[in-house]
Amino acid sequence: MKHAILVMGPAGCGKSTFCSTILTHCQSIGRSVHLVNLDPAAEHFEYKPSIDLRDLITLEDVVEELQYGPNGGLVYCLEYLVNNIEWLEEQIENFEDDYLIIDCPGQIELYTHFPIMKNIVATLTKCGYRTCGAYLLDSQFVQDVGKFFAGVMSAMSAMVQLEIPHINVLSKMDLLGDRAESYELERYFDPDPNLLLEDVNKESSPKMHSLNRALVQLIEEFNMVSFIPLNINDEDSVTLVLSHIDNAIQYGEDVEPKEPKDMEDVEDDDEMYDF
Numbered sequence: 234m235k236h237a238i239l240v241m242g243p244a245g246c247g248k249s250t251f252c253s254t255i256l257t258h259c260q261s262i263g264r265s266v267h268l269v270n271l272d273p274a275a276e277h278f279e280y281k282p283s284i285d286l287r288d289l290i291t292l293e294d295v296v297e298e299l300q301y302g303p304n305g306g307l308v309y310c311l312e313y314l315v316n317n318i319e320w321l322e323e324q325i326e327n328f329e330d331d332y333l334i335i336d337c338p339g340q341i342e343l344y345t346h347f348p349i350m351k352n353i354v355a356t357l358t359k360c361g362y363r364t365c366g367a368y369l370l371d372s373q374f375v376q377d378v379g380k381f382f383a384g385v386m387s388a389m390s391a392m393v394q395l396e397i398p399h400i401n402v403l404s405k406m407d408l409l410g411d412r413a414e415s416y417e418l419e420r421y422f423d424p425d426p427n428l429l430l431e432d433v434n435k436e437s438s439p440k441m442h443s444l445n446r447a448l449v450q451l452i453e454e455f456n457m458v459s460f461i462p463l464n465i466n467d468e469d470s471v472t473l474v475l476s477h478i479d480n481a482i483q484y485g486e487d488v489e490p491k492e493p494k495d496m497e498d499v500e501d502d503d504e505m506y507d508f
């Protein structure tokens with residue numbers, strides 16, 4: 234079985250950094266992973282992507298030749314990918330039994346109302362991939378409840394559209410310093426919808442209260458508002474996030490266990506010393 238993580242989230246929330254953090258971590262534990270870049274505007278990468286959308290189309294060319302602005306150009310590039318999806322199919326066919334980390338562009342429209350990501354997921358599924366969506370929100374989203382609400386809505390919109398296993402990650406936890414451990418923050422990781430409603434009502438005018446209630450109810454019904462905090466400087470935190478993803482796509486259940494081979498090696502070694 235093949236596996237993929239689709240790394241999504243608003244502009245600048247740390248998607249590319251997340252991808253290279255996971256890559257570094259996987260390399261250090263001897264796991265095979267490949268980076269896939271789906272951002273036609275990406276400029277540089279810590280790791281060279283194994284598959285790169287810029288080999289098919291770049292934002293620079295679209296802006297130059299078609300006179301699109303940067304946002305329209307980006308949507309054009311991804312629509313071009315969807316219209317030439319055989320390109321992606323051919324590329325991902327080469328990665329039997331591997332794990333792809335897919336770095337997406339940071340334009341929120343791609344997750345909320347364009348069917349682009351849905352098409353990409355359908356292609357991955359068709360090619361035999363189990364895909365997990367990792368939706369990143371920057372830790373600044375837990376600094377006030379209004380922002381948190383907006384962030385949750387965008388995460389939920391991606392989740393509802395894509396219909397794949399999904400986790401939410403709160404990135405850049407290192408920026409919060411000591412506050413990262415505080416009770417005030419922890420209540421956002423797995424928030425109680427009633428507390429959320431109380432908080433958001435305090436900050437908005439009474440006119441908004443019934444809308445707030447409806448939104449909280451929606452969040453509650455989807456039962457998805459939980460976030461895994463990620464501090465990229467803390468190895469345990471990276472391990473925890475990856476284990477949530479592995480769990481969501483059942484990675485490891487069908488991977489050949491390492492022991493038998495190791496045991497053979499040991500046996501061979503034994504033979505060498507068997508006088």
Ligand SMILES: Nc1nc2c(ncn2[C@@H]2O[C@H](COP(=O)(O)OP(=O)(O)OP(=O)(O)O)[C@@H](O)[C@H]2O)c(=O)[nH]1
Nearest residue numbers: 243244245246247248249250338339404405407465
């Ligand atoms: N302190 C800190 N900074 C981070 C972290 N992750 C990302 N950044 C910084 O945030 C900025 C954006 O990070 P990227 O990883 O490029 O974010 P992105 O989501 O890929 O951005 P786009 O592709 O433009 O949407 C960079 O300046 C990073 O150095 C983090 O965990 N901690």
Ligand SMILES: [Mg+2]
Nearest residue numbers: 248249272337
């Ligand atoms: Mg990026």
